[in-house]
Amino acid sequence: MNLLVVGSGGREHAIAWRLSQASTSHKVFVAPGNGGTALDPDLHNIDITNVVALREWAQANQISLTVVGPEQPLSEGIVDEFRAHGLRIFGPTRQAAQLESSKAFSKAFMQRHHIPTAAYAVFSDAELAKAYVVQQGAPIVVKADGLAAGEGVVVAMTQAEAFAAIDAMIGPGDGAQAYGITTKNGEQARVVIEEFLEGEEASFIVLVDGKNILPLATSQDHKRLLDGDMGPNTGGMGAYSPAPVVTPEIHAKVMREIIQPTIKGMLADGIQYTGFLYAGLMIGADKKVKTLEFNCRLGDPETQPILMRLKTNLLDVLWAATEQGLDKIELDWDRRPAVGVVMAANGYPVNPRKGDVISGQNNTRQQEENNPNVKVFHAGTRLDNAVLTTSGGRVLCVTALGGSLKEARRAAYQVVDTIGFAGVQYRLDIGHKAL
Ligand code: AMP
Numbered sequence: 001m002n003l004l005v006v007g008s009g010g011r012e013h014a015i016a017w018r019l020s021q022a023s024t025s026h027k028v029f030v031a032p033g034n035g036g037t038a039l040d041p042d043l044h045n046i047d048i049t050n051v052v053a054l055r056e057w058a059q060a061n062q063i064s065l066t067v068v069g070p071e072q073p074l075s076e077g078i079v080d081e082f083r084a085h086g087l088r089i090f091g092p093t094r095q096a097a098q099l100e101s102s103k104a105f106s107k108a109f110m111q112r113h114h115i116p117t118a119a120y121a122v123f124s125d126a127e128l129a130k131a132y133v134v135q136q137g138a139p140i141v142v143k144a145d146g147l148a149a150g151e152g153v154v155v156a157m158t159q160a161e162a163f164a165a166i167d168a169m170i171g172p173g174d175g176a177q178a179y180g181i182t183t184k185n186g187e188q189a190r191v192v193i194e195e196f197l198e199g200e201e202a203s204f205i206v207l208v209d210g211k212n213i214l215p216l217a218t219s220q221d222h223k224r225l226l227d228g229d230m231g232p233n234t235g236g237m238g239a240y241s242p243a244p245v246v247t248p249e250i251h252a253k254v255m256r257e258i259i260q261p262t263i264k265g266m267l268a269d270g271i272q273y274t275g276f277l278y279a280g281l282m283i284g285a286d287k288k289v290k291t292l293e294f295n296c297r298l299g300d301p302e303t304q305p306i307l308m309r310l311k312t313n314l315l316d317v318l319w320a321a322t323e324q325g326l327d328k329i330e331l332d333w334d335r336r337p338a339v340g341v342v343m344a345a346n347g348y349p350v351n352p353r354k355g356d357v358i359s360g361q362n363n364t365r366q367q368e369e370n371n372p373n374v375k376v377f378h379a380g381t382r383l384d385n386a387v388l389t390t391s392g393g394r395v396l397c398v399t400a401l402g403g404s405l406k407e408a409r410r411a412a413y414q415v416v417d418t419i420g421f422a423g424v425q426y427r428l429d430i431g432h433k434a435l
């Protein structure tokens with residue numbers, strides 16, 4: 001059977017790696033993939049990113065199942081395109097993906113369906129946005145409306161920081177671009193200004209087949225660049241699974257108050273949800289849970305430790321998810337925790353440098369062969385004539401299982417220490433909240 005994974009990050013490397021383990025008779029393609037998927041003898045990179053071209057390629061190559069990693073192709077309607085041509089694909093349609101691609105859409109959706117979230121207002125005029133900030137007071141959160149790869153959010157501790165973020169996102173000039181925001185042709189850029197929530201964050205990810213909901217293991221991301229949760233927001237600097245902050249009681253509450261009402265609410269609005277659904281949670285000291293955001297995909301880097309722990313055959317799970325058969329699937333998890341440490345490029349997240357040579361990867365491939373509890377997932381890497389170089393912000397995610405969280409951490413950092421590239425940035429405290 002031929003399988004296709006769309007994307008080029010660490011998340012996609014992890015999905016493709018797990019799919020390739022389903023059976024040696026399957027062929028797993030990754031479009032466009034990265035240096036790590038190029039190095040893996042079981043995976044095959046395909047240099048196509050255009051949605052229609054991918055669909056044509058999938059037809060020509062008898063792809064039996066496609067799974068989509070990132071938000072961009074989902075918001076471009078890759079699921080609609082594949083389905084319209086009778087191809088099996090797991091992901092949300094373009095309409096359903098608006099839960100992630102437009103913060104304004106998802107906030108209005110949550111309000112309409114009484115899904116707990118922070119109070120907010122939407123602005124396209126910078127002066128009105130600033131007046132709202134003055135009225136509400138800092139700390140306050142400024143978010144770009146539109147896809148911004150998890151990096152278009154400023155948690156402003158002061159009014160001045162909030163004003164600067166507003167100017168950068170919707171003020172005069174090219175600010176929106178600096179934030180990586182994609183606005184639809186000619187459409188006015190917007191910001192969502194949100195109440196500042198306090199508490200502990202967790203990532204809650206489920207699979208939805210249009211009818212049934214199947215939760216994955218819990219996880220926690222580390223959004224800030226620096227140790228101690230300092231510095232700017234990033235796409236995620238590391239993650240671990242499970243997240244003890246999600247107790248069985250919190251788990252039940254999230255399913256009841258957030259996940260089920262979201263799937264029902266989408267249906268009530270005429271949209272059948274299929275695909276992964278990721279709720280970013282803020283869990284307060286009072287055990288109240290609010291939704292920070294929805295993503296219509298797996299998290300990156302959460303996927304790496306989550307899939308490290310998944311014992312059930314991923315192909316069986318995804319196949320069932322495209323046949324409304326998730327009620328027949330029971331997920332089996334390794335009881336051991338997993339930790340993933342992101343190694344990021346110099347200059348990330350503002351202006352990541354490309355082209356630095358990565359050393360030590362051959363040693364780690366040997367270590368991986370000897371030790372199934374460690375895996376180095378690639379993201380922003382490139383392989384040219386057997387030379388591996390950096391090609392994006394988040395370069396690698398070194399992931400390890402351990403008998404305890406401490407052991408998993410030790411195992412991951414041991415491998416991190418054997419890999420090097422100029423200007424590498426990584427956090428030393430991944431998993432600190434659970435210790
Ligand atoms: P988002 O992309 O909306 O999840 O935001 C990225 C990060 O910004 C989150 O993971 C939080 O750390 C932080 N954040 C977002 N919204 C809020 C909020 N309302 N209150 C406090 N922190 C927030």
Ligand code: GLY
Nearest residue numbers: 150236299300301
């Ligand atoms: N790690 C956060 C995300 O995938 O959006």
